[in-house]
Structures are given as structure tokens and as C-alpha cells.
Amino acid sequence: MSGPRWFASPDDASRRLGESGYLADAATAVTAYLTGALEKPLLVEGPAGVGKTELAKAVSRATGADLVRLQCYEGLDEARALYEWNYKKQLLRIQAESAGSSWQETHDEIFTEEFLLTRPLLTAIRRDEATVLLVDEVDKTDVEVEGLLLEVLSDFQVTIPELGTVEAVRRPFVVLTSNATRELSEALKRRCLYLHLDYPSAEREREIVTRQVPDLDERIAEQLVATIGRLRDLDLKKSPSIAESVDWARTLLALEIKDLDTTAIDETLGVVLKHSSDQAKAVRELRLRA
Structure with a gap:
């Protein structure tokens, strides 16, 4: 049922993920390796914007596997997830x-x-080629979909009454992401490896930003990461994601801003804060305006 191993070792996972543009810490590299070696689904939890979805994409890029994505939402049913x-x-x-x-x-x-219309879960199971199955934001679904996931991910097979049982020829590399907006069932968690991703340290985020935007001045990078950290300490509707940190860096580079002073921050704050109330709070609490 299984094919070649996804990664040869945790070090191999770290190196190849890094080459694909994803800077993985030790825990992430070890868990990515084990997900492939043990052929178990991986549940990645954490706040929005810390790289959960990007991890699945990076595994796809690093291994040359195709990515099949099931985007979860309230009201998702078997017909949209499996087949109809x-x-x-x-x-x-x-x-x-x-x-x-x-x-x-x-x-x-x-x-x-x-006459069969395959949806992401069945598509991933039926593929002969290496496949990364991303079940994104699983916490947005209801318990019925969790039950479906349990059935599919337990044996990697699906029974279609009119056609019989379809069993995976090659198990996909499965990543489930959750923003922890609700508690997932213990039964689902038992079947998965678990990884919690949080916002990175300032040092690691600076490394991520400078890797993604190599022409950014080191001093600006330090100022940007420090400001992002201060913004995340505020009680905002939506804290800046790592991707938004990178977008901000690209913005500052495009505008040829040499110093992230109050004027520069005020003019570009919309790149990282997308709610007017968050912007107002940032201006007030951090005194971004003179």
C-alpha cells in the first residue's frame, strides 16, 4: 500500500522543507518525518497565520507530490468532501x-x-502518485464530517455502495489544520500525530522575512519584526500573520523606505492590520502617530 518514504530523516525533512521555502524548527521537522514514516495523519493546530497550511504546501513542493485540498466550512457534507x-x-x-x-x-x-464525481477525499485515496492531502480548517466543520474523516483516515478506504470498496494504493501524506475555534473529538486526535504551531520568536521570524525578502535592509527587518511583536501583544481581532510580515517587508522594499518610523508605519499599516478597529487600537496603544 505504501510507497517510498517521504523523508529519509528529520534532518532530511528540515533541509528539503527549507529548500522549498519553509523554515521548519526541530519539532516540525521531526513531526513531518514521522508523518511520512508512520503513515499517520498529522493534525496541526495554532492561531491563524502561523504556517499550518503552508506546511502541507511545502511538503508537496519538497517531495514533488501533488496537493489535494479539502477546504472545510460550516455545512460541508459527504457529497462535497467524498463523492457524489x-x-x-x-x-x-x-x-x-x-x-x-x-x-x-x-x-x-x-x-x-x-457518472461518478470524485471530491478531494476520494481523489486523494484513488491516486497512484504521491499525494499530499490537506484538510484545511477542520474545526469549521461539524461532528458528522469528523465522523467521515475518522472512517476514511482509519483504513484509507471508502465504500461506494454501487461500486464496492476503494482502497488506497499509496497512502497520501495527510495534514489536517485547525485554528482551535472548537475542540476536536478525542477519536480524531487519537488517529493523528499532533503539532502545535505558534507565532515564531523574533529571531526566527526575522530569518523567515529575510529569506523571503533577501534585499530587505537588516535594520528595517529588525524594526519590522519588533513592531509585529508589539502588535501581536495587543488584543486585536486579527493579529498579523507571518505571511503579512513578509508582505509588509515587500511593501517597505517597494516604497524604498529606509527607516520604519511612525510616518512609515502609519502609511503602510493596512498591509498587516485589516480591520479599522485594529488599526485604531494600534495607533492609540502604540502611539504610532506623533
Whole structure:
């Protein structure tokens, strides 16, 4: 069922993820290695914008595997996550066959691969090639979808009543992300390895920013990371993500800003804070305006 190992060792995972643009700490590198070696799903929890989704994308880039993504949301059901039948096409076939065929013959003909619409979970299971399955923001779904995930991720197989059981030829590298907006079931957690990602230290974030924006002046990078840290200490609706730190760095570089003073911060604050109330609080609490 399984193919070649995803990573040869934690050091190999760290190196290859780094080459793909993802700076992994020791815990992340070890967990990424174990996810592939043990063929167990990985649950990554943490606040929004700390690199949970990007980790799955980085594994895809580092290993050359295709990424299949299931974006979770309230109201997601089995038909959108797993599979459904192309009812319009089936109806057309029924109408075309109705004159000369029995119902049993028509039934057997319309419940075939030709009429099956595969969704992300079934797509990932059926692929022969190396695949990274990203189940993004699983905490936004309800318990019924969790039950579906439990069934699929336990045995990596799906039973389609009309076609039989579909079993994975090669298990995908599975990453589930959660912003911890609700508690996930213990049953789901038991089947997963677990990794908690938080905002990085100032030193690591500076390394991330300068790696992504290599032309950024070192002094500006230090000022930017220090300011981001102060903003995250505030009680904001949405704290700046790592991606927004990088966007801010690119903004400052594009504007040829040499010093992140109060004027520069005031003019570019919208790059990192996307709510007017957050901007007002930042201006007031950090005294960004003179």
C-alpha cells in the first residue's frame, strides 16, 4: 500500500522543507518525518497565520507530490468532501435508454465510473502518485464530517455502495489544520500525530522575512519584526500573520523606505492590520502617530 518514504530523516525533512521555502524548527521537522514514516495523519493546530497550511504546501513542493485540498466550512457534507453522482448526466442517460431497456439494465449502466464525481477525499485515496492531502480548517466543520474523516483516515478506504470498496494504493501524506475555534473529538486526535504551531520568536521570524525578502535592509527587518511583536501583544481581532510580515517587508522594499518610523508605519499599516478597529487600537496603544 505504501510507497517510498517521504523523508529519509528529520534532518532530511528540515533541509528539503527549507529548500522549498519553509523554515521548519526541530519539532516540525521531526513531526513531518514521522508523518511520512508512520503513515499517520498529522493534525496541526495554532492561531491563524502561523504556517499550518503552508506546511502541507511545502511538503508537496519538497517531495514533488501533488496537493489535494479539502477546504472545510460550516455545512460541508459527504457529497462535497467524498463523492457524489452526476445526477443530470444520469437523468439524460435514463431518458435516452427508457424506451428499450429494463430498469435494472439502466441502473447498472448509470452507476458506473462515467457518472461518478470524485471530491478531494476520494481523489486523494484513488491516486497512484504521491499525494499530499490537506484538510484545511477542520474545526469549521461539524461532528458528522469528523465522523467521515475518522472512517476514511482509519483504513484509507471508502465504500461506494454501487461500486464496492476503494482502497488506497499509496497512502497520501495527510495534514489536517485547525485554528482551535472548537475542540476536536478525542477519536480524531487519537488517529493523528499532533503539532502545535505558534507565532515564531523574533529571531526566527526575522530569518523567515529575510529569506523571503533577501534585499530587505537588516535594520528595517529588525524594526519590522519588533513592531509585529508589539502588535501581536495587543488584543486585536486579527493579529498579523507571518505571511503579512513578509508582505509588509515587500511593501517597505517597494516604497524604498529606509527607516520604519511612525510616518512609515502609519502609511503602510493596512498591509498587516485589516480591520479599522485594529488599526485604531494600534495607533492609540502604540502611539504610532506623533
